[in-house]
Amino acid sequence: MTPSSPASPIHDFATWEPLLRILRAANAASLAAPGGYVAGYVAQRGWTLPVRAEPGSGGTAGFAEMQAGMRAARPVQDALGDAGIDRLLCVAEVAPGGRTRLHLLDPGPAVEEGTGPYPGPLVLVEGAVAEPWRRLPEPAPGAGPAPSVDLALLERTLRERLPGAVGASGAEIAAAEARLGVTLPDELKVLYGVTRARWEDHDDEGRGEEHEGHESASEALGCELFPLDELYVADARSRPCGWEFAAATAVITPPDAAVQGLVGSPGWIAFGDNGYGDVLAIDLTPGPRGHVGQVIVLDHEQYIGAELVAGSLTDMQTKGLAGSFRSRPWDQPPAMARLNGSALNNLRAAADPALEVVQICVRDDEPLSLTPLAGLPRLRTLAASPGTLVDPLEISCLTGLEYLELGARDWRALLDAGAVPRSLSAATIRGGDRHPLHIAALANELLALWDRPLITVTLLEGDLGPGEQEAG
Template sequence: MERVQSALADVGADGISFAAEISPSGRTVLYLLNPSPAVETGNGPHPGSLILVQGSVPEPWRRLPDSVPGTVPAPSMDLALLERTLRERLPGATGATEAEIAATEARLGVALPDELKVLYRVTRGRWQDWGGDYAAANRVVEAIGCELFPLDDLYIADAPSRPCPWRFAATEAVVTPLDAAVQGLVGSPGWIAFGDNGGGDRIAVDLTPGPRGHVGQIIVLDHEQSIGAALLAGSLTDLVVNQRGDWHSDHRSDEPPAVAWINVRSLTSVQAAVHPELEVLRIGVWDGEPFSLAPVIGLPRLRTLTAYPGTLADPSQIAKLTGLEFLELGPEEWRVLLDAGAVPRGLSAAAIEVHGNRHPLPITAIANELLALWNRPPITQTLIEGHLGPAA
């Protein structure tokens, strides 16, 4: 295995897919499927999402915050109380200089909110300042309510900072209810991440709140989620003084009407999913008759369709879904579209849904046909033949 890893490292590859055919006599054929820069990592030997348009990202990753006029800081914001509380809890702490704060603002391209400046003027959050004293570091965590990033590690928690494979990201939707405190975004240029809760969830100041939120509120970006954030505290003062620890999320991107599931446990017809706001239609495991897509033809916002193999009565109907940017189908359904020249040319990415023990070479061939339609780099194959000797 180390020889294989070394060979991959020599060519700058993270991994390689392969299939081996070994006969009882020992004759062996090894197929190496060399990665394409246009293909994401998949499950086993099968390709992941095919990036048909270079640099493309799903719609939720392109979404910027909505303007919410009239949002103001929370009543709990109190700069004097915040500073006094921090200095009482962290006597003798080393704070950041104005030059260090200004350098951070220049690097981020945004002015730090006043509460965050107060925090860093009291403590810089640098490990060097604690002289390797874990107890001192823990006192900072207890004083603030999170693990504080040093100024050099502050970052804007925008959409690019939260990458996600196409086949998962394309099935998300940005939804912000009218009573939401936090916008249901992937990320925002107004989310400044400054800490961690110790479990991998990022803590950020929110300068682009939802309709019922406050400018400067504190939010949590759950590391197990690819989209949305949860409200932790109305302000940094509230977080520090009241030691807020519980958080809740308003965001549900997997509910109708934006996202609809059709399967044995959810909706039972395509007609039931029809809504002007429908963005994502997912057809899963189904025991009944295959579905017609006629009810969703012409819906203005439908951009993603995923269909479990064998669930579509007429795959050629997909050609009429002109707004699709992502399509995931089984190999047979892709074969119908390819043979008919009916693959939607507005796609930015695609995926092949493979179930069961399918040989990877025919699947790779379909992937390469799709990549060729967009003049994207194919998955190349290397064939190695040999003999292992007869079985013992």
């Protein structure tokens, strides 16, 4: 790593100097300690750096300091935008006399967003996604439409509520089907045959008094209806999620479920939302106890699963949306095991042929052996806090791992032994209190094993001059 010449403002020490001065003033004690540094990240749309005065330093922490930090970070954010860089991790070392070394870490395309100055999950296989995002719906050969489906009643109800609405033509509906690659169910064709839900169609100017006082379209329909040309298939790609969280979920559909516990489905046709950000969809791939064409809601705060809210569009328009029961079968044993002091006290109790995800949190008792998990056919995720494993090399007995999250010491043991599982698609290094440059170097060793783009480190050097205490 060598000092960089300022090829662009983002690599010019002067761009960072106002922010560095604030960081020095707020972190004088930690910077003066042997090996002292401050670290964080700056992104085009946010940043996290310790700009508030350290406790006991005599400074006044508060809103003014944050405002000053925001002003100082703005030139850096502008330079990131000009350079086409989303975010940079940064580590600053400031000597007592003002000599400064600023390390800029560009995570690159193979590293997802992490916490603070540390790299996030490393995507070892380009384009890889966690198993729940690859899961397709199970067939439900016995499922059919709900008995409540009544196309004539649905159309009559809609026309009464939406007099004068502009409906889609047969050609427009056919174009939507061709774009989606799905044949729209009859109820949805009736809905859009009554109203195509375009904004320009709701302009009442010049239509006369007969339209005054009518409910708005959203009030009449009980939802914010998407225009016909904005219908989309709510498959797994429509709910993207980073590896750290995606790998820690499991797809489970109980035998009595009306809706399959999927991330998304090629048979979920999103047609509106409930006004709170939750997406409404027609479900053409129902669960064991569901109906083809039922109405489901996808919670915008969840990455997985959906809930039944109406047996059909006819039900939705004549009876309204039912309250959604927020169950979470994808977050329960036997597919999931989270071990900590208040939960299971050993892995043997958690071992089950259906086990997919194991998370070992910080524990006060003895480290655990992984041997009880050997040979489990579905185990794909292991996340173990530093110091919780007896021997990280026992990971070799877990032959189907696609995601592994460990502390730096355990990763070092695997790398030195040549025992990093080659089945992995993604990996995370828990930084803890380790130096961010150390974690970045370790991450690059892992990325290199899969010939993936590395984290680049650029060194900027400059002189801030004496600080206030030194000048005084």
